[in-house]
């Protein structure tokens with residue numbers, strides 16, 4: 134097995150395959166890595182219910198096997214959980230997790246050589262509170278009655294405990310303010326080729342549809358991970374058919390274009406930016422959650438944004454925000470975590486991206502997509 | 517590799533859900549599905565790792581086991597003249613057990629005695645946050661940003677739907693469409709569509725509370741009282757039929773010498789004036805976080821996040837804590853000479869609230885009995901300048917924050933010729949302090965602080981200010 138190869142595979146454990154988001158391959162691959170001591174620990178989501186799960190770091194193979202399944206209403210990010218802990222670890226990672234892990238790697242907070250990043254294709258995640266409301270308002274079903282959920286042909290489908298399926302198109306949901314988080318709509322990383330191995334359900338065809346995982350190996354580590362799982366008897370793989378490969382590439386393209394469209398729709402040029410920013414930030418209560426949660430920030434307690442800022446200051450816009458906007462201009466990956474946790478609902482990701490977009494475009498730099506040094510790190514003594 | 521607890525922030529009665537992760541150190545993690553707060557936390561919630569600094573059981577400064585501390589506490593309590601204080605801040609199950617220990621003198625801190633009996637329920641259980649979001653006119657008798665920050669997003673949501681927000685406050689608040697000076701409260705226009713948000717706690721002035729109740733009653737408006745202690749709603753519901761003493765009565769009784777020993781369950785004794793505390797023979801604190809350096813006995817039970825049990829938030833929503841610990845009950849049992857079984861207490865709690873299961877996603881139906889007309893004539897504030905103390909979680913918990921300054925307006929700065937980056941002298945009752953200041957849209961003759969400086973006489977303190 135080597136970089137560039139694609140496979141379709143599944144877990145050899147029937148129940149894991151059944152519970153898995155597609156073929157349970159990711160779960161089994163993570164479990165095999167732990168079992169065969171490729172890693173000391175694995176990060177997975179411990180499911181509480183359909184709309185809640187908590188990320189845990191575990192060395193218990195059973196806990197890993199229990200984690201199979203995709204939770205679309207759990208918009209977590211795992212990068213900070215493993216930062217500064219010097220772990221030999223494997224973990225599932227959506228595009229935004231992957232990008233953040235790589236950025237933490239550049240800042241020496243994560244040792245990428247010891248980190249196996251199992252990428253998950255990602256069409257987007259939803260905020261659990263919004264999902265619950267959406268179920269009641271749009272689907273007219275009780276959140277407690279939901280048994281499972283999937284995305285198919287542009288529709289978000291919920292299965293209730295009585296076996297019935299309830300489908301509404303994502304377009305319609307998003308028009309009404311439900312559906313994916315705003316950042317996910319304009320996120321353009323749909324297949325995480327920056328991870329060690331990218332896994333998803335796009336491209337699985339025929340009888341295997343819904344029962345297998347499509348994987349693309351992106352690095353030597355990715356090859357090692359998959360080979361280890363096959364050798365350990367945890368997963369079975371076969372070559373994908375050409376139709377599947379083409380279909381996956383096509384959906385990827387369509388989704389990326391859709392992301393770009395959203396981006397153009399949301400980030401329209403505006404006059405009077407300063408006033409806009411001031412107004413958006415006027416309710417800030419200085420909780421610091423946006424910094425704590427930010428998965429690309431590796432500053433720790435003592436940092437520029439907090440050291441230059443005092444609550445006793447009476448500036449029209451706090452130094453905390455000013456410093457963060459500039460500091461993150463070459464680092465913000467638009468993951469949406471800051472908006473998620475802001476207690477006064479400031480659309481922070483949008484604000485950060487308003488700073489970051491022009492700079493990242495001008496410098497042709499996309500944080501977290503490769504190992505390129507962040508432009509603001511570079512010191513050019515001769516310029 | 518790490519222990520993760522699903523829990524509720526103890527910073528106020530809002531009921532914000534979060535995870536506490538023990539990684540050697542304590543970290544917080546966002547529990548985004550939590551219905552009260554969608555996983556969002558205020559400045560205090562973000563600082564919980566500081567609150568949860570480990571605490572050890574002690575007798576007169578010597579480290580002991582929880583059991584020995586509780587036994588010694590039982591001995592000192594048995595001498596009589598003991599008052600039992602708890603604002604809430606712990607599980608309903610523990611509070612029920614506490615009541616059984618505290619039959620002789622139960623103090624919840626608040627002054628129900630000075631308020632009409634038929635307002636008890638209105639004061640205890642607030643209105644669901646979803647109703648606040650749906651209100652057409654909201655009147656604030658609080659500073660939501662400093663005091664109950666998670667209400668801000670509910671207010672913003674209401675505003676987005678067209679609500680008008682009026683603040684009756686000493687400072688213009690960004691969220692308010694209009695601000696009325698508290699002294700001009702008679703100018704406030706209310707209707708049936710109005711919803712008043714105020715708060716209720718041990719330092720509340722009973723006349724002011726009555727006035728707010730009367731304003732609502734006269735206009736047919738709704739009123740909701742937020743509270744600064746986790747589970748004070750639970751504490752009040754469970755103590756409904758018990759004789760409860762107020763903070764003021766407790767101070768009087770200690771000053772008179774009828775109370776010699778104070779037992780505090782998850783409550784900071786320093787809410788009492790220092791000179792009053794000095795009169796006590798024994799201060800006993802049972803707590804899971806380091807809330808007092810004044811205690812003779814500390815009974816260190818588990819921190820709230822490790823406990824098993826039920827909290828009731830301001831809406832009346834029952835929330836289950838994700839821990840397994842019950843050693844708080846064990847300690848109370850030693851003092852009561854009884855064994856408190858969690859399951860039996862839990863059943864009683866559910867019965868008292870009228871629920872069959874604890875489900876954080878539904879707000880149980882509570883009776884909201886109308887109360888009769890109230891005569892209210894709050895005393896006008898006489899002094900020329902007032903220091904307004906904006907009670908907030910950091911203050912109640914005595915936790916350090918970056919707020920060692922007062923707010924005042926530009927007129928004041930100019931008239932006192934204060935220097936940029938300089939300080940302001942504040943004199944009160946013979947003591948004088950010097951503080952940094954911040955220019956903010958506060959009213960004339962008022963300075964505002966969110967920190968306890970030690971010169972306060974309640975929410976409003978007459979002061980003299982000079983350069």
Ligand SMILES: Cc1cc2nc3c(=O)[nH]c(=O)nc-3n(C[C@H](O)[C@H](O)[C@H](O)COP(=O)(O)OP(=O)(O)OC[C@H]3O[C@@H](n4cnc5c(N)ncnc54)[C@H](O)[C@@H]3O)c2cc1C
Pocket residue numbers: 152153154155156157158159160161163176177178179200201202203204205206207208209225226227253254255256257258284332333334335346347
């Ligand atoms: C939010 C989300 C959106 C997705 N969108 C697409 C898509 O549009 N197209 C596509 O081809 N594939 C998508 N996937 C990937 C797909 O659902 C499967 O995860 C993937 O095919 C692997 O399947 P599996 O059965 O091998 O994984 P499993 O064996 O089920 O393992 C899944 C692993 O992912 C972890 N996990 C579950 N939910 C999350 C989450 N929210 N965040 C981080 N980790 C999580 C679990 O802990 C587990 O370790 C998405 C996944 C997620 C989580």
Ligand code: SF4
Pocket residue numbers: 208227228229230255256257258316317318320321322467468469
């Ligand atoms: S930001 Fe992108 S990768 Fe992350 S959850 Fe949203 S769509 Fe998926």
Ligand code: SF4
Pocket residue numbers: 423426427428429430461464465466467468469470471472481482485
């Ligand atoms: S600033 Fe916000 S969107 Fe950008 S990386 Fe940080 S948390 Fe994500």
Ligand code: SF4
Pocket residue numbers: 416417418419420421422423424471474475476477478479481
């Ligand atoms: S999360 Fe929101 S309220 Fe908190 S500091 Fe950031 S912008 Fe301010």
Ligand code: SF4
Pocket residue numbers: 525526527528529530531532553556557558559560561562664665666667909
């Ligand atoms: S609003 Fe209250 S309960 Fe919520 S985080 Fe702040 S202090 Fe804690």
